[in-house]
Amino acid sequence: MHSYSMPVELLHGESYEFIKRLTSEGLELMPTKKHRERLAFYIATFKSNKTIICTDRIGWHDAAFVLPNKSFGSDKDEIIYQSSSEGFHKFDTKGSLQEWQENISKYCVGNSRLAFAASVAFASPLLPVVDLTGGGFHFRGITSTGKTTVLLVAGSIYGGSDTDPHGFCDTWKATANGLEAIAESHNHALLCLDEISECDGRQVGEIAYMLANGRGKNRMAKNISARRPLNWNLLFLSSGEQRLADKMREAGQRVKGGQEIRLCDLEADTSKFGLFENLHGFDNGQEFSDYLRRASKQFYGTAISAFLDWLVKVDRESIRKNWRGFQQKFISELLPENQKYPSEVYRVASRFALVALAGELATESGVTGWTPGTAQSAAKVMFDNWFANREGAGGSDAENAIRQVRLFLESHEQSRFQVLGEGENQHEKVINRVGFKRKNPVNKETEFLVFPESFRSEICKDLDVKFVASVLAERGFLQRDSAGKFQKLERCGEPKAKRLYVITSNIFEGEDDERRNV
Numbered sequence: 001m002h003s004y005s006m007p008v009e010l011l012h013g014e015s016y017e018f019i020k021r022l023t024s025e026g027l028e029l030m031p032t033k034k035h036r037e038r039l040a041f042y043i044a045t046f047k048s049n050k051t052i053i054c055t056d057r058i059g060w061h062d063a064a065f066v067l068p069n070k071s072f073g074s075d076k077d078e079i080i081y082q083s084s085s086e087g088f089h090k091f092d093t094k095g096s097l098q099e100w101q102e103n104i105s106k107y108c109v110g111n112s113r114l115a116f117a118a119s120v121a122f123a124s125p126l127l128p129v130v131d132l133t134g135g136g137f138h139f140r141g142i143t144s145t146g147k148t149t150v151l152l153v154a155g156s157i158y159g160g161s162d163t164d165p166h167g168f169c170d171t172w173k174a175t176a177n178g179l180e181a182i183a184e185s186h187n188h189a190l191l192c193l194d195e196i197s198e199c200d201g202r203q204v205g206e207i208a209y210m211l212a213n214g215r216g217k218n219r220m221a222k223n224i225s226a227r228r229p230l231n232w233n234l235l236f237l238s239s240g241e242q243r244l245a246d247k248m249r250e251a252g253q254r255v256k257g258g259q260e261i262r263l264c265d266l267e268a269d270t271s272k273f274g275l276f277e278n279l280h281g282f283d284n285g286q287e288f289s290d291y292l293r294r295a296s297k298q299f300y301g302t303a304i305s306a307f308l309d310w311l312v313k314v315d316r317e318s319i320r321k322n323w324r325g326f327q328q329k330f331i332s333e334l335l336p337e338n339q340k341y342p343s344e345v346y347r348v349a350s351r352f353a354l355v356a357l358a359g360e361l362a363t364e365s366g367v368t369g370w371t372p373g374t375a376q377s378a379a380k381v382m383f384d385n386w387f388a389n390r391e392g393a394g395g396s397d398a399e400n401a402i403r404q405v406r407l408f409l410e411s412h413e414q415s416r417f418q419v420l421g422e423g424e425n426q427h428e429k430v431i432n433r434v435g436f437k438r439k440n441p442v443n444k445e446t447e448f449l450v451f452p453e454s455f456r457s458e459i460c461k462d463l464d465v466k467f468v469a470s471v472l473a474e475r476g477f478l479q480r481d482s483a484g485k486f487q488k489l490e491r492c493g494e495p496k497a498k499r500l501y502v503i504t505s506n507i508f509e510g511e512d513d514e515r516r517n518v
Helices: 007-010 017-024 031-046 097-103 112-132 145-157 176-184 202-212 246-252 257-262 285-294 301-310 317-335 343-364 376-387 398-410 452-459 465-474 508-515
Strands: 052-055 060-061 064-067 070-072 077-080 134-142 190-196 234-241 263-267 418-419 437-439 446-450 488-490 498-504
Touching: 007 017, 007 031, 017 031, 052 202, 060 112, 060 398, 064 077, 064 301, 070 077, 070 301, 070 488, 097 145, 097 301, 112 134, 112 145, 112 190, 112 301, 112 317, 112 343, 112 376, 134 145, 134 202, 134 257, 145 190, 145 234, 145 285, 176 190, 202 246, 202 257, 246 257, 246 263, 257 263, 257 343, 263 376, 301 343, 317 376, 317 452, 343 376, 398 452, 398 508, 437 498, 446 452, 452 465, 452 498
Parallel strands: 052 077, 134 234, 134 263, 190 234, 418 437
Antiparallel strands: 060 064, 064 070, 437 446, 446 498, 488 498
């Protein structure tokens, strides 16, 4: 028996594409126009007593979860995936759940990166259940540490391929438009993107935003009406030798804090055996990695089927209630309540908490074969890894602002600031002057007195001026006047005072402190 979900509009075309599909699967039909027309007429007029609901999107549909090759929880009416195009997918199965557990899942125990990545795979279907938006996790490290292997292990939960060396994974080597279609085809499922270095640095930041926010570009249809934008909600795994920020800077792009939060940077190397902490009897990390790569091509797709079979039968409201308490407890154990953290840190912590919960639910349902607490422990290890290695200790937007100001001062301190000295009436001429600099007679610090327009158009280029000034003032890098304003009246050796931004040189000393302290 062969099954094929065919859109009815294919019956009314001239190309008879559906006949090509049927004959490729064994239908014997004379290759004449008369026979093709008769077959189309027969299918169009045949009346069936069975009703099937069709959808062109995978993921949750009310109480049912739909994958391209199977549906879960559709008790009342059968619901299946149907696309007008013959879209290629890797949501296939091979082997049994027990074989996947024995050959892949059990090796995740004792390996924080493997257990965490596998838990991410189970977390994607929970996003709409707990009402969270998506995001990504990027495993970064030098070549041959096992970054691709961790993606293959996570991907084996959903599917794979006997012939494609990437297994269930896709690559970053695609345009933003191409990744839109790939992302929608993974709605409420896992997306794996290997080798961020292959992506255009001018687009990679935009793509990270797009994948996490779950919405593609608005486009116009052929009849000049608005076309439905592609949308999705998913978690994705990424790998590469570079950070997202480094890839963007390589192309001359400015990094926004939201991009780094949407794609959390994780260090792949454990300082033991590359990506691994426990080799489970293998001689070295390379041998262990090679084994997992082979296994991911032999056993795949059964884990997500078992998990979804269990998930559609569970009361989702009970999961939501359990989530609130789990989230609060998880975050409180990672971020002590007596300290203050930027809001984006809590947002990222919630994403890690969902991964922990998903891994524990997959264990509770008997899918992973792990002992309780394995997923939660791995998620905590990886959150600590992200927290310790993120760029700066405060909000990313704030750190980027300080970094930009610091870079300008480092680059132009000797050439674009006119020196003020005690008792001096004549000053050396400065080309493209942006302000003055002087020594504070009390603390001996250098003070940069910046013209408002230069501060706005050059130092704060592409940034919000008030935000930058407030961040500098909060860190003690910008002096306020007696009324608390960001600009101070300064004479600068001239009869008439001017309103200037006064930035202190301790902005250079603060770089190391920012990385150590919150």
